[in-house]
Amino acid sequence: MATSRRLILGAVLMGVGGPGQHHTWLDPEIPGDASVDIRWYIARAQQAEAARFDHIFIVDSQYITPDSPNHYLNRLEPLTLLSAVAVHTSHIGLVGTLTTSYNDPFNVARRLASLDLISGGRAGWNVVATGDGGTAGNYGRQEHYDYATRYGRALEHVRVVQGLWDSYEDDAFPRDRERGVFFDKTKQHALNHVGEHFSVAGPLNIQRSPQGRPVIFQAGDSEEGRDLGASIGDAIFTHAATLEQGVAFRDDMRARAAAKGRDLLIVPGISPIIADTDEQAREKERALVGGKDFARALKELGRPFGWHDFTRYDLDAPFPDLGDAGDRSFRTQAEKIKRLARENNYTLRQVVQHSIDAQRSPFTGSARTVADEIQRWFEAGAFDGINLTVTAPSEFARFTDEVLPILRERGIARTSYEATTLRGNLGLPIPENVHARSVLAS
Numbered sequence: 002m003a004t005s006r007r008l009i010l011g012a013v014l015m016g017v018g019g020p021g022q023h024h025t026w027l028d029p030e031i032p033g034d035a036s037v038d039i040r041w042y043i044a045r046a047q048q049a050e051a052a053r054f055d056h057i058f059i060v061d062s063q064y065i066t067p068d069s070p071n072h073y074l075n076r077l078e079p080l081t082l083l084s085a086v087a088v089h090t091s092h093i094g095l096v097g098t099l100t101t102s103y104n105d106p107f108n109v110a111r112r113l114a115s116l117d118l119i120s121g122g123r124a125g126w127n128v129v130a131t132g133d134g135g136t137a138g139n140y141g142r143q144e145h146y147d148y149a150t151r152y153g154r155a156l157e158h159v160r161v162v163q164g165l166w167d168s169y170e171d172d173a174f175p176r177d178r179e180r181g182v183f184f185d186k187t188k189q190h191a192l193n194h195v196g197e198h199f200s201v202a203g204p205l206n207i208q209r210s211p212q213g214r215p216v217i218f219q220a221g222d223s224e225e226g227r228d229l230g231a232s233i234g235d236a237i238f239t240h241a242a243t244l245e246q247g248v249a250f251r252d253d254m255r256a257r258a259a260a261k262g263r264d265l266l267i268v269p270g271i272s273p274i275i276a277d278t279d280e281q282a283r284e285k286e287r288a289l290v291g292g293k294d295f296a297r298a299l300k301e302l303g304r305p306f307g308w309h310d311f312t313r314y315d316l317d318a319p320f321p322d323l324g325d326a327g328d329r330s331f332r333t334q335a336e337k338i339k340r341l342a343r344e345n346n347y348t349l350r351q352v353v354q355h356s357i358d359a360q361r362s363p364f365t366g367s368a369r370t371v372a373d374e375i376q377r378w379f380e381a382g383a384f385d386g387i388n389l390t391v392t393a394p395s396e397f398a399r400f401t402d403e404v405l406p407i408l409r410e411r412g413i414a415r416t417s418y419e420a421t422t423l424r425g426n427l428g429l430p431i432p433e434n435v436h437a438r439s440v441l442a443s
Contacts, residue, residue: 009386052401056094094423096125101158122212122422152225168204212422231257247383305331368403
């Protein structure tokens with residue numbers, strides 16, 4: 002059945018394994034140094050591009066402990082990585098995570114604009130305000146910003162970056178050899194921003210790209226995070242355990258964006274489990290979930306709470322009273338865990354086991370079953386696209402070679418790229434330069 006909407010496809014590359022993927026690195030298909038091997042990223046990006054994916058997605062954080070997920074312990078900086086991938090691909094978007102809490106707007110604007118030009122207009126910025134409170138210690142701060150400061154700073158940061166991206170109008174560089182005119186000074190604009198958190202003069206020393214400026218993704222589920230996403234996001238990276246949760250989130254975000262005169266796309270992360278039959282896929286899932294390292298999961302549970310040490314508690318006693326732990330870290334996630342324990346009278350062991358069981362994928366089954374479920378969520382409005390977690394190349398191939406053809410046959414997934422820019426392929430308009438607009442209005 003054909004549809005006027007098309008499924009957005011992203012590939013999240015996590016090398017040797019992110020949260021909950023304790024044994025991913027043991028797969029013989031995955032090099033032990035995959036997270037720092039640019040050849041692995043290039044190969045996966047080319048695999049995704051051959052399947053006509055919209056983008057690859059690189060997550061990031063800047064604080065680790067000995068108990069951090071394997072991929073987090075030793076990985077490449079996102080924009081450096083994506084710049085290398087850019088010259089080995091031609092159509093696929095390149096989305097990297099950069100924090101607004103521990104970066105200055107001018108540097109972020111310049112780095113992302115550079116990636117956008119290097120790639121011919123394929124850059125995207127996943128905006129985060131940083132949940133790992135320990136990051137503060139790596140940037141000379143005694144403690145992490147509180148939520149209000151973190152998100153107030155994030156909104157101003159993005160607005161400054163967007164202003165810097167408009168430093169040059171599109172025809173600022175005529176490069177006319179006959180007239181000897183390289184640059185039109187009237188087309189350069191300083192920003193002269195003075196705000197609560199930043200003071201930035203500008204202008205930025207780089208022109209706009211073929212897509213105008215990078216696409217903005219945003220990830221944050223708190224009230225503050227949702228409001229930020231509604232204000233600045235072109236697309237929202239999230240997670241939903243059920244179709245109903247997905248629909249509720251999408252409706253909420255669309256309403257928030259509409260109130261600001263905007264629209265946005267919802268693109269959650271998913272981890273499909275595909276086999277020849279539904280039963281084989283369920284058995285594969287049982288083996289994956291059953292093989293999770295309980296001791297590692299216990300330690301990873303501490304991350305939303307600022308890496309609180311849960312190993313010191315009795316596993317079979319009631320979940321401990323943690324007070325305000327997590328308030329300056331992943332507060333929304335920490336509050337969900339506290340609420341889960343309180344409402345179900347869970348012990349610590351039960352909370353950890355729940356965190357393991359929660360990693361079961363609603364997209365488990367044969368290729369047709371997984372395609373059916375993706376179509377069901379898509380047509381119900383639970384999402385506009387998916388960010389697929391990539392592990393072993395052969396597992397990724399089961400999706401690209403078995404599931405995607407079914408979705409293409411049904412008119413849900415593209416058969417060829419519509420454009421060479423990320424905005425073009427996502428169906429997003431090129432933002433008009435604010436200075437060009439002011440001239441037209443005068």
